[in-house]
Amino acid sequence: MTGAEIIMRALEREGVQTIFGHPGGAIMPIYDAIYDSPIEHVLVRHEQAGAHMADAFYRTSGKVGVCFATSGPGATNLVTGLATAQMDSSAVVAITGNIPQELIGTDGFQEADVYGITMPVTKHNYLVKDVNDLPRVIREAFYIASTGRPGPVLIDIPKDVQIADFTGDFDDVEIDLPGYDAKVPVDMTQVEAAIEAIKAAKKPIMMVGGGAQTSSQEIMDFANKLGIPVITTLMGIGAYPAGDDLALGMPGMHGTVTANRAITHCDLLIGAGMRFDDRVTGKISRFAKNATVVHIDIDPAELSKLVHAHVPVAGDLKDVIPALSSKLDKLVITEWWDQLKEWRDKYPERYKTDKPLVSQEVIEMFHEATKGDCVVTTEVGQHQMYAARLFPTSKPRTFLTSGGLGTMGFGLPAAVGAAFARPGEQIVCIAGDGSVQMNIQELATIKKHELPIIIAITNNGVLGMVRQWQEMFFEERYSEIYLADSNPDFQKLAEAYGIDGYTVYDRETAKSLIPEVLAKGKPAVMNFVVYQSEHVFPMIPSGAGLDEMLIGDQEEDSAPIESQLVTS
Amino acid sequence: MKNKHILSVSVRDEPGVLVRIAGLFARRGFNIESLAVAPSGQEGISRTTFVVTGDDNDINQVEKQLFKLIDIIEVTNHTDAPFVDRELMLVKVRVSSPDDRVEIRQIAQDFRASIVDVHREALIFEVTGDEGKMTAFIDQMRSFGIIELIRSGRVALTRSAADDRVEQPNPLNFREVAA
Ligand SMILES: Cc1ncc(C[n+]2csc(CCOP(=O)(O)OP(=O)(O)O)c2C)c(N)n1
Numbered sequence: 001m002t003g004a005e006i007i008m009r010a011l012e013r014e015g016v017q018t019i020f021g022h023p024g025g026a027i028m029p030i031y032d033a034i035y036d037s038p039i040e041h042v043l044v045r046h047e048q049a050g051a052h053m054a055d056a057f058y059r060t061s062g063k064v065g066v067c068f069a070t071s072g073p074g075a076t077n078l079v080t081g082l083a084t085a086q087m088d089s090s091a092v093v094a095i096t097g098n099i100p101q102e103l104i105g106t107d108g109f110q111e112a113d114v115y116g117i118t119m120p121v122t123k124h125n126y127l128v129k130d131v132n133d134l135p136r137v138i139r140e141a142f143y144i145a146s147t148g149r150p151g152p153v154l155i156d157i158p159k160d161v162q163i164a165d166f167t168g169d170f171d172d173v174e175i176d177l178p179g180y181d182a183k184v185p186v187d188m189t190q191v192e193a194a195i196e197a198i199k200a201a202k203k204p205i206m207m208v209g210g211g212a213q214t215s216s217q218e219i220m221d222f223a224n225k226l227g228i229p230v231i232t233t234l235m236g237i238g239a240y241p242a243g244d245d246l247a248l249g250m251p252g253m254h255g256t257v258t259a260n261r262a263i264t265h266c267d268l269l270i271g272a273g274m275r276f277d278d279r280v281t282g283k284i285s286r287f288a289k290n291a292t293v294v295h296i297d298i299d300p301a302e303l304s305k306l307v308h309a310h311v312p313v314a315g316d317l318k319d320v321i322p323a324l325s326s327k328l329d330k331l332v333i334t335e336w337w338d339q340l341k342e343w344r345d346k347y348p349e350r351y352k353t354d355k356p357l358v359s360q361e362v363i364e365m366f367h368e369a370t371k372g373d374c375v376v377t378t379e380v381g382q383h384q385m386y387a388a389r390l391f392p393t394s395k396p397r398t399f400l401t402s403g404g405l406g407t408m409g410f411g412l413p414a415a416v417g418a419a420f421a422r423p424g425e426q427i428v429c430i431a432g433d434g435s436v437q438m439n440i441q442e443l444a445t446i447k448k449h450e451l452p453i454i455i456a457i458t459n460n461g462v463l464g465m466v467r468q469w470q471e472m473f474f475e476e477r478y479s480e481i482y483l484a485d486s487n488p489d490f491q492k493l494a495e496a497y498g499i500d501g502y503t504v505y506d507r508e509t510a511k512s513l514i515p516e517v518l519a520k521g522k523p524a525v526m527n528f529v530v531y532q533s534e535h536v537f538p539m540i541p542s543g544a545g546l547d548e549m550l551i552g553d554q555e556e557d558s559a560p561i562e563s564q565l566v567t568s
Numbered sequence: 569m570k571n572k573h574i575l576s577v578s579v580r581d582e583p584g585v586l587v588r589i590a591g592l593f594a595r596r597g598f599n600i601e602s603l604a605v606a607p608s609g610q611e612g613i614s615r616t617t618f619v620v621t622g623d624d625n626d627i628n629q630v631e632k633q634l635f636k637l638i639d640i641i642e643v644t645n646h647t648d649a650p651f652v653d654r655e656l657m658l659v660k661v662r663v664s665s666p667d668d669r670v671e672i673r674q675i676a677q678d679f680r681a682s683i684v685d686v687h688r689e690a691l692i693f694e695v696t697g698d699e700g701k702m703t704a705f706i707d708q709m710r711s712f713g714i715i716e717l718i719r720s721g722r723v724a725l726t727r728s729a730a731d732d733r734v735e736q737p738n739p740l741n742f743r744e745v746a747a
Contacts, residue, residue: 115584116584116587119584119587119588119591120591120595123638124638127583127584144638177638178580178641179579179580179637179638179639179640179641179642180638299636300632300635301629301632301633301635301636304625304628305629
């Protein structure tokens, strides 16, 4: 058998059912082997999109996502996708063809140093030089990608290795990774310390992030047993049901007033499977100043990286949370809850509708129509923050967004990856008119497979998030954010791809059309022409503390745009 | 408080492993003051020794981030326990007069520096020792004129009776990482 055939067999052995990829010269032997393989290959129209699809496949299914690309330009196109997966700890295995080894280093046709280029954007990477290493390398790649803190792994395979005769033992796949500990043993002394800290707390909160997506049940049991308030970061949405009695919403730059105030005033903060990103903490020196911080993470390097952990617990939430739970009872924190409820009642999600159609109501209409019972993907910008706040899902692994890297162009291909991971489920991609154009070519992939994806474009005619910053922090000097004069007609564009397209201008049509289109279970692009100058509020200006929040429209009787600085 | 730390790192001899380490340092803004790489005595494993400066938090991050690299097997911070460190230096010193020559040789003898090359106008010395000795030697020779100088970077071992490396007091393990 050739290397290429071995690769396909090894992928089969890993249980791979779907590969997202694009062929090219240096990977042709592998594509020839695909021809006979039972694994489904999805032909993407840009390798970046393929990487996002693989990433989303993992996020929604928990199974490693796989993408293929050719050497040089194919492989460099993957880089944004790999970096996105790396930042959000998503298990992806990317396989790239490379030029024959004898040409590597000579600036050969379509040569790029993919091994070097992808080192900083992967958890690990390989350049395979011997065909007989393939079974072991592929086994290791899946193992590394999916264990510990998940992440992308790239395997670069020169063409001569793909065509070489395999003479090794296909079943000899013993993992040889002396420097890798997949499982972190839980330190029980730290668990004891955490239990004492929790017992002593009068104003505790728990903040869960992307790492909690795999331990949602444990988190729910723990929170309900203790009656502890739960904050979900952008990446944690779905790991704890939004709208639940104990839920305070999202923290950080565009977090809820309640969540941010709770952080400022709490005396104990349990961070679980989250990494204190600067968009969550704001200015670190003002972050949770009064709190004992218990930080639980599977990656020991995250502990005390940014926020000092008084009680650092390295370990899998699946082990740590039940260990905590078993030794704790309901917390008596009535006064704290009274305070939190007061804030929550005073500052519900609120926005103005005294204008033409606004993005926020469109997004909320989707929430109402689906009851949050679908997979949501987002692009990046204002609509992303609105979606996080107004369209959070209630189940783990159902809210897909590029949190760490903030990659415009993620949402549309992510919807495709999710559709393959969860056949038959409704997928809604909340997009901006800017971001959606960054991987719009994948409408072809959606059409080809008739995927039940609705792409809801909140078309404000501008790069809205940039516009908001320019308005607030750059004296309304609107530099290079205007799209409306040259946007395509998204409805016609969809139709050109053979997909149903709609253009919606008013709230009545929006309200009736959304459930109607959802009911069709077909791909659709819905172009909602919305008000241009909407703002995401509340907002913590970059560099400020969580207690220095601009509340804006959230205040009951504030002027529409003029925001007040509220120090809590 | 910023301090110098000597880290020993056992790495697998994989192509690109040094690039991984160097890339990590660059990316995370850690400064390497010196770096030495050599085979470890165990097949397939090299030992790299770093000198890095930073406060306890910085160094803790360096150790943990290094440990995360798949090809890194062990990270030991020697600064936490008694250790021996050595460096090798070659120094070319100007010899301007016969008197100087005598004096230079005398100083070298005091430092147990050996002469490895002799020229009418210069001598090359080989000096081994810890950092203090290197600095003192350089200071002594400066007045004669140092033409060229090269240092190997420091290497270190923890002082311990155990001959099995795994038994060293400070290999990084998860418990310590967490603490
Ligand atoms: C690839 C990429 N380029 C640039 C940015 C910077 N950026 C963040 S939000 C944004 C505007 C997004 O506009 P749009 O998609 O129309 O969404 P809106 O904010 O209007 O809802 C930009 C340019 C980014 N996040 N990603």
